[in-house]
Amino acid sequence: MSRISYVNGHYVPHCNASVHIEDRGYQFSDGVYEVIAVHKGNLIDMGGHMLRLTRSLEELEIEWPASLKAIDIIIHEVIRRNRIKDGIIYIQITRGVAPRDHVFPDHHNSAFVVTAKRFPSFDFNSTNKGINIITTPETRWQRRDIKSVSLLANCLAKEKARRAGCYEAWFVEDDGMITEGTTSNSWIVTAKGELVTREASNNILNGITRLSIMKVAKENNIKFSERAFSLEEAKSAKEAFISSTTSFVRPVLKIDNKRVGDGKVGHLSAKLLSYYSNHMKAQIT
Numbered sequence: 258m259s260r261i262s263y264v265n266g267h268y269v270p271h272c273n274a275s276v277h278i279e280d281r282g283y284q285f286s287d288g289v290y291e292v293i294a295v296h297k298g299n300l301i302d303m304g305g306h307m308l309r310l311t312r313s314l315e316e317l318e319i320e321w322p323a324s325l326k327a328i329d330i331i332i333h334e335v336i337r338r339n340r341i342k343d344g345i346i347y348i349q350i351t352r353g354v355a356p357r358d359h360v361f362p363d364h365h366n367s368a369f370v371v372t373a374k375r376f377p378s379f380d381f382n383s384t385n386k387g388i389n390i391i392t393t394p395e396t397r398w399q400r401r402d403i404k405s406v407s408l409l410a411n412c413l414a415k416e417k418a419r420r421a422g423c424y425e426a427w428f429v430e431d432d433g434m435i436t437e438g439t440t441s442n443s444w445i446v447t448a449k450g451e452l453v454t455r456e457a458s459n460n461i462l463n464g465i466t467r468l469s470i471m472k473v474a475k476e477n478n479i480k481f482s483e484r485a486f487s488l489e490e491a492k493s494a495k496e497a498f499i500s501s502t503t504s505f506v507r508p509v510l511k512i513d514n515k516r517v518g519d520g521k522v523g524h525l526s527a528k529l530l531s532y533y534s535n536h537m538k539a540q541i542t
């Protein structure tokens with residue numbers, strides 16, 4: 258079965274899916290995106306993803322390419338045509354095609370692409386295995402709250418992690434504070450047992466998984482703090498983990514080759530993964 262993608266009004270074989278060379282997404286990374294998990298045929302936290310997409314578009318003054326209702330229909334049609342039970346949906350909206358010029362075009366001509374990919378079904382044990390990460394200087398722009406397709410600094414850092422045999426890289430600012438990972442949010446359980454993740458601001462992408470973890474933590478009376486934490490604090494933490502749509506909750510065993518806590522999967526990380534897995538299960542219809 259061939260993959261089908263949606264490009265500007267058409268469902269096309271993935272191998273033929275293309276956009277114009279003067280699409281502003283291609284020339285200026287003038288666009289935004291969302292990645293939504295599909296779990297047993299259900300879109301997870303769709304409401305949160307659409308809210309964040311709305312915000313990203315508004316911040317950049319990019320028009321919706323279609324009504325929310327039409328977008329919802331297209332997303333479900335891409336899932337149906339690709340027979341996705343478990344996987345992801347990728348949505349990209351750019352300012353569209355216009356003669357190359359830094360200033361915005363007069364007309365609104367947003368371009369809209371939806372692709373889908375299959376993933377193995379969520380499995381608690383394989384997710385709970387633990388990963389190693391490196392740290393790298395924060396080199397990104399100051400609007401990391403916008404889910405922009407401008408991801409070059411993230412790509413460079415993720416490649417650095419891969420070459421170091423690691424799964425993720427955490428960005429560290431000049432003052433020693435961690436912002437987030439290249440494709441995930443960062444969490445620690447401090448030596449004193451405080452669960453911490455950086456507060457939402459222009460400095461990080463406010464992850465939908467991050468928000469869901471905060472929701473399930475509250476429901477289960479687990480206290481957490483939203484504040485900046487330093488690399489030093491992370492290295493002396495009891496536990497650390499990352500969160501994202503595609504990685505869920507993944508325990509961090511080593512940071513820059515130094516063991517976190519006893520170097521085993523943390524108790525609280527495993528508990529939060531289990532609560533998060535229930536949160537996904539509750540959305541299965």
Ligand code: PMP
Nearest residue numbers: 440441442462464465466501502
């Ligand atoms: N931060 C960055 C930089 C990311 O790319 C992602 C994943 N898109 C996240 C955080 C986590 O966001 P979410 O939980 O919505 O996947």
